[in-house]
Amino acid sequence: MGEGGAQPPAAGGEALLFLTDEQLRKGIEAMFFAYRGFTADPDRILAEKNYGRAHHRALHFINRMPGTTVTNLLAILGVTKQSLNRVLRTLVADGLVDSRVGRSDRRERNLHLTEAGRALERQLSEAQRARMRAAYRAAGAEAVAGFRQVLEAMMDEDIRRQYLALRETRG
Amino acid sequence: MGEGGAQPPAAGGEALLFLTDEQLRKGIEAMFFAYRGFTADPDRILAEKNYGRAHHRALHFINRMPGTTVTNLLAILGVTKQSLNRVLRTLVADGLVDSRVGRSDRRERNLHLTEAGRALERQLSEAQRARMRAAYRAAGAEAVAGFRQVLEAMMDEDIRRQYLALRETRG
């Protein structure tokens, strides 16, 4: 904290953007605490079923991109294949994910959720969306737009590209 | 995905708040990807020094609340005291944190950063603030306000209280 500039600049071009270290620190803390809330509800459901967040993430993105390959999932999740493989192995063994040899390239595995997989994904997602919905409603439409803008600006370049590509897949 | 309502409602009271499942899912993904960016810079610094995120969190909040006790830190970080203790032990051993027996209640330990601790905290914080600053600048002042509103609404009740209490400590 407290490198320099404790006083806000005299409201320049970008309309009242006071970026004191304190403002930034509060943003950091808000992000930390909010992320806890963000994961709390799915975490409870996952714990009952002896899964973890890693399983949730896999289910989410397989649902979002049906037929995706392991390599692609790896890039999006940003973990090692060993780590992802451990998760996928259990999901396939438990009948939540279907891993089919690729048609055009038989080295690839195309991943799909089974009916049971979709059911769990829906349960997890609904819990998380319920909180997000409540937060959005409480904050209002303009706040939501700002929320999304800041989050996008906070992503790494290559990740933002992935995110925007995903946005276009649907709605 | 896709429980119900694919179509936005006809713009009711809260001014154009379209809460389709798809909108919510995008918010969820934005949160996931942005959090990665949020932690990426400090993570790199920590890795060099053989520390982890848990150390960063401890340094952050000890800096923020000098003289705080272990129990208080526990409540804020939301981990078990054993888990926190492991982290504190290494920070104290490495001379980054000073743990003094409480004056009024000698069961308590009052935690402070040493000069070295402040230096590392500053380094980590500056990396994280730099990204936050860039994101804030890119998104603009109104977006920042919305960002904070949504994050606050996403926190658990008791955590939000802690967060707001922290806000008042400074600026």
Next chain:
DNA sequence: CTTGGAATGTCAACAAGACTGACATAAATT
């Protein structure tokens, strides 16, 4: 004063989930 309970902090052992490195297999490409 003493004793018992509550609060606080520490140590030990374990699990999840990340990592690296080495290696195997199969399929596609050159």
Next chain:
DNA sequence: AATTTATGTCAGTCTTGTTGACATTCCAAG
């Protein structure tokens, strides 16, 4: 035929979370 790519697996390590057991300190009731 040789090389590259995609996937999966085994083994070992690290961080960070967990529980359980335990020591110390404080405070209040007897």
